[in-house]
Amino acid sequence: MYAHGTSSHIPQPPHSAGTPYKGLRAAIDPSQIPSPIDAIELDREKWEEEPYPTLPGKHAPLSTTDYVAIDQGNSSPRYVRMSTWNMPSSSRLASDCEVPIAAVIQPFADQDPREEPVPLVETGDLGPARCERCRGYINPWCIWVSNGARWKCNLCNHETEVAPEYHCALDSNLLRLDHLQRPELNKGTVDFAVPEEYWAPHPPPHIRPLYCSMLPDSSNSRRKPAPMDYVFAFDVSQDAVRLGFLQTACNVLLELLYGHDDSVIPCFPPSSRIAILAYDRTLQFYNLSSEIVGQPPMLVVPDVDDVFLPSTTGFFADPIESRDAIVKLLTALPTRHEQMFDTEAALGSALSASLAALTGRGGQVVVFASSIPTIGVGALEPLVDESSLYGTDKERTLFEPREETWKDIGEQCAAEGVGISIFLGPARPIDVASIGLPSSLSGGELYFFPRFDPVRDAPSFASYFRRLVSRTTVYSGSMRVRCSVGLRVAKQYGNFFESAAADLEFGTIDADKTIVVALEHARTLDDRQYAFIQSAILYTTREGQRRVRVHNLALRVVTLAGNVFQYADMDATVSLLIRESIAKLPSYRFAQIHESLTEKCALILYAYRKFCAASAVPTQLLLPEAFRTLPAYLLAMMKTKPLKGRSVTADVRNYYAHKIFAMSARSVMQHLYPRMLALHDLNDDIALPGANGRVDLPSLMRPSHLFMESHGVYLIDNEDAMMLWIGASVSPQLLKDLLDVDDIMQIDPHMLCLPELPTRLSTQVRNILAHRFAQRGYTPKFTVVRQNMDGAEIEFSDMLVEDQNNAAMSYVDYLCLVHKQIHTALTTGASIASHSGFRSMPW
Structure with missing residues (x-):
């Protein structure tokens, strides 16, 4: 310990201006107000020694805690986290409580190393057992009838006949005799290996194809699973060379493929092949065949408006077999373009070419970009001064693509099972709202290094790139969330493309990606029964196996508001609210979004006072245990870069909006606070x-x-x-x-x-x-x-989010504001809901 004998608290450091509290307020000791740290530390102490059993009826550990979950038929909260673990029995009760009903689903979350791995169930040509009516998957909550000849679906109550190969007699508890030997009957999360009928279909022809296909039409309507291939596309324009962005990208890729001395070990998937293309005013394709001696031959496509693959020979190569060619190319690429002075880069055309290369097989595209694409597919005009748009009707255009082609690229990539991840190292504004859309729609990721400096940014660049390549990643994904009778999916948030059938389509999806599903009541639930949620994602592994991962959750149904609040989960609630707020950016102004967040905070806490603590005096601030620090997190939302005051550029706002939209519950909580x-x-x-x-x-x-x-x-x-x-x-x-x-x-x-x-x-x-x-x-x-x-x-x-900064109040002042709204509603009967036009047309 190095503490001095006397404490000397510092004045607030220099910061972006905040908002003072208007009116009089009592002097409050900041150390006495509810602290998120207290809850985090208490939860950590509880679960660091004790495993968490997943049966219904227990408080789940916080997302910020490292815990060991024991799968007892319910998925671990690591995979599915509910905003309340007690489901309100009716829409009226849910409305009274004001607690939104949502599931935060992270299908491929990294497990604690002490946990059992997700079991893989081999189903042969039969495929997994599924309900004939709702197509739900067999799970531990199904009921067996007719001595095992039929099973009753827990989602829709339909009885389905058991295939003869899958039949087994029941014991005295009406469980199958092989119950413990079949993971799908006792584990909440399982992987099913699936037969050919589950292979990814070829999408129908596009009205506006982005490239001229050289591939023959496949006679098979489905594509055979294969190991995931990668296309690396390098911006070789003047900005990329001058900033050192191209050199850094080539160096890091070489390290990931082949390591560096003994300090950096390679981590590239051994079963995957790679292709490399470069782009500026033209597209440059390289033959990486292992037979090549010397520098790999280059084929140039000068017409960036009419994209095609000049050849498929040698474009994809095994990194080990073609090591010499790949090392020579990546070593020569930066120096080859040092004397080139091309200021333009056809990023949209490079993405189209990458999609053409992966059509019919799927895979991942990793792009490095430094220049706004002013030519080729999806060409954009240079950005005007965005500060002139703030406060006008055109402000919302900062959060929308300026060219529809970027949306088409994202949708076609999702349909083809191709994910796009983009490393951005721009020297000037690059229009993330447009060029980031293919990443958002295909399930990829954005990485943003404005005014790239190799000395400052190379370590984090290399770390992000290594995580991108080494984490669990799958491709050609299609996901659906099913609910039991009485519930339905209302809205889905995340980085994916939502098809007309409400299925979520992913080019790629990885361990860090999370989807938030808002639920609503279709009718009243029976409180004597559980409510059920099942998430199923069909995907191809990086090694080339086709599988379905199924997550199941059974929830108690309750009829009292107190029970809803007792088992509410703030991490899931916050994950939903921040996504809802970011989704409003193209439609509402910042002040209106902030007002909506404050209103939602006050409504939740007011509902608790009204239905669970009505006898308390109105001047007393009473908070439900689960939401004691909700005001701190909602205030922190207003201070995040997508939602804070005007001192943030549109590129930065859109980058963080993309990032937060796919964040896990843990990352959201630690990013906000x-x-x-x-x-x-x-x-x-x-x-x-x-x-x-x-x-x-x-x-x-x-x-x-x-x-x-x-x-x-x-x-x-x-x-x-x-x-x-x-x-x-x-x-x-x-x-x-x-x-x-x-x-x-x-x-x-x-x-x-x-x-x-x-x-x-x-x-x-x-x-x-x-x-x-x-x-x-x-x-x-x-x-x-x-x-x-x-x-x-x-x-x-x-980053000191409890202070007055980021064009928002301090935590103490914000808590006073929320309490004042609740007190006014309790004493006067006035509605907390504002009437300032938030629900009217905002623009």
């Missing part, structure tokens, strides 16, 4: 291996300057950026132990990682960072900030 640690105050035994080999992690602190001291060193992490703030009065010994300097002026503000020192503090902090890397699989950008010395302190201060 950053994790903050006081490094100068660590106990001697924390974050070091104990006698049992386990590493205990330190407690977090609240992200507010009110709890910081000028002699402190603090680490803050919001999943996207990690910052180390060093107080002006810091102890020289602490600096020596952590950074190997003894004066704050000697600190290099441009350092990209902490030095590896033999001191206890250095080991503790590096263990904490290693744990966070293991949790999410990548390392975000790292920045060192010195108090009152570095410009990045503004960004650090804006």
Whole structure:
């Protein structure tokens, strides 16, 4: 511990302006208001030793907790998390409670290493048993009748005859005798290996095809599963070369394919092939055949408006067999274009060519782009000054594609089983709203490095790229969520293409992607029965097997508001509310979206007071246990980059909107309310291996300057950026132990990682960072900030979400505002719902 004898709390660091509270309010001690940290720490203590059994009727661990789930017929909350684990019996009760009903589904979430892997069920030519009426899959909640000859679907109550090959007699408990030997009858999450009828179909011809196909029409209406292929498309225009973006992309790809010394190990999937193309004013295709000696031959397509593949020979290659050709090409590509001065890059045409290469087989496209595409397919005009659009009717156009072709690219990729991930390293605005749409619709991902600097951005670029290639990724996905009688799907949020049949189509979907499904009542539910939800996603693995992953959930049905609130889940509720808010960006102004969030917060807390604590005095602020810190998270939503005040560019807003739309519940919670640690105050035994080999992690602190001291060193992490703030009065010994300097002026503000020192503090902090890397699989950008010395302190201060900043109130003031609305409604009977025109036409 390096704390001084007297505490000296710091004034608020420089920040983007906030909004003061209007009117009088009582003096409130910030340390006495509900803290998200308290709930996070209590939950962590509870579940770090105790496994979580998934049967209905228990509180699920928070998404921020590392826990071990035991699948007892219900899927782990890691895969499916509900906004309330007690389903309201009627739409009236749901409306009274104001708690939205939603499922947060992360089909391929990374498991805790202590958990059993998802079982794979081989079904042969028969395929998995399915309901004849609703097509739901067999699961642990089905009922067996007629001595096992029929089974009753838990979703639609229809009885289906059992195939003779699948028949088994029942025991005295009306369970099959082979119940324990069949994972699909006792596990909530299973994978089914499926026969040919489940192969991905070839999509019908498009009215507006993006390319001239050279492939013959397949006689088979379905495509045979095969290992996932990759196309890497490099922007070789002047900006990409000048910024060092092209050089960095080529270097990192080489490391992922073949490693580097002993420090970087290769991680590319061994069963996959790759293709490489480059683009500027033309498209440049390379023959990577293993027979090639010297530099790979290049075929150029000069007509970027009429895209076609000049040849399919040698375009895809095995990285091991064609190592010489690939290394020579990636090494030569940056230097080959150093003397080229092409300022234009046909990004849309490169995507069309990549789609043409993967048509009929599916796969993944990884694109590197630095220039706005002003020529070729989907050509865009350079952006006008966007500040002139704010506050006008044209403001909403900043959040919509300016050219419909980008939507067509995304839809055709999703239909063909092709996912697009784009690394953006622009020097100037690049119109993320347009060119990011193919990624959003195909289930891919965006990575954004504005004003790319190789020294500053290369480490995080490499980390994100490695995570993209190494995480669980599948392709040609099609997903449907089914509910039991009385419930229906109302809305679905995420990065996918929703077909006319309401199926979700994914070119690719990976371990980090999450879908949020809002549910509503179709009729009253029977509180003597469970309510059921089943998610099924049909996909092809990276190794080339066709499977269905099924998640099942049984929920208790309740008739009292108190029971709904008792088992409400804030993580899932927040995940839904932020997606609903971001979805409003093309239709509503920021102030209206903020007003809607505050109204929703007040309505939920008012409903609890009205139906669960009516006898309490109106002046008392009573909060349901599950939603004690809901105001903190809703305020944090207003401070996120997509939704905050006007100091954020449209590209940044659209990038974060794309990112948040597919975030897991854990990532959403940690992005909204950053994790903050006081490094100068660590106990001697924390974050070091104990006698049992386990590493205990330190407690977090609240992200507010009110709890910081000028002699402190603090680490803050919001999943996207990690910052180390060093107080002006810091102890020289602490600096020596952590950074190997003894004066704050000697600190290099441009350092990209902490030095590896033999001191206890250095080991503790590096263990904490290693744990966070293991949790999410990548390392975000790292920045060192010195108090009152570095410009990045503004960004650090804006991450202190409890403070008054980001064009919004402080947490204390916001809590007063919400309480005032609830108090007014309780004492006057006035409606909390605003009448300021939010529900009228906004533009």
